[in-house]
Amino acid sequence: MNLQTLSERATKGEVRELELLSLEGGFYLARVRFDHGQFTLLDDTAKPLHLRSVNHLRELLQLVPPFPCVLVQHCVHDEMCGSRDGPVEPMRIPFSLAAPW
Template identity: 85%
Template sequence: MNLQALTQRALKGEVRELELLSLEGGFYLARVRLDHGQFTLLDDAAKPMHLRSVSHLREMLQLVPPFPCVLVQQCVHDEMCGVREGPIESMRIPFSLATPW
């Protein structure tokens, strides 16, 4: 899904959630959830769009109607130590496109 398609879906109220995935190396990827699946936000070359921060995402989507967003990060302690038993969930921190933290 490219930025134009995301904007059109947001205008129609079809975006259920945007997950901003924090990845190793200091960049982020956006994954858009609709009723019929999840789609990675793509750049003009149809490759996953690398974002620098939540602020970068806000800048890029400033003219798009708001929808629920969540920052998704893995717990570094769990990845390094691996001592917890059972499933290890990502940290999910809701944020708004309209207002800073």
């Protein structure tokens, strides 16, 4: 899904949530959830769009109607040490597309 399609579907109120996934290497990927599936936000060459920060996402989507967003970050310490029993859930922090200042 590209930015144009995301904008069109957000205008129609179809976006349920955007997950901004924090990945190793200091970049983020956006995954958009609808009623019938999830899609990764793609750049102009149809490759996953690498984002630098929450503010970078806000800049890209400044003209798009707001929708729920969440920052998703896995705990590397738990993954490396494996000290907990059972699955380790990622940290999910809600945020707004509106500028914080």
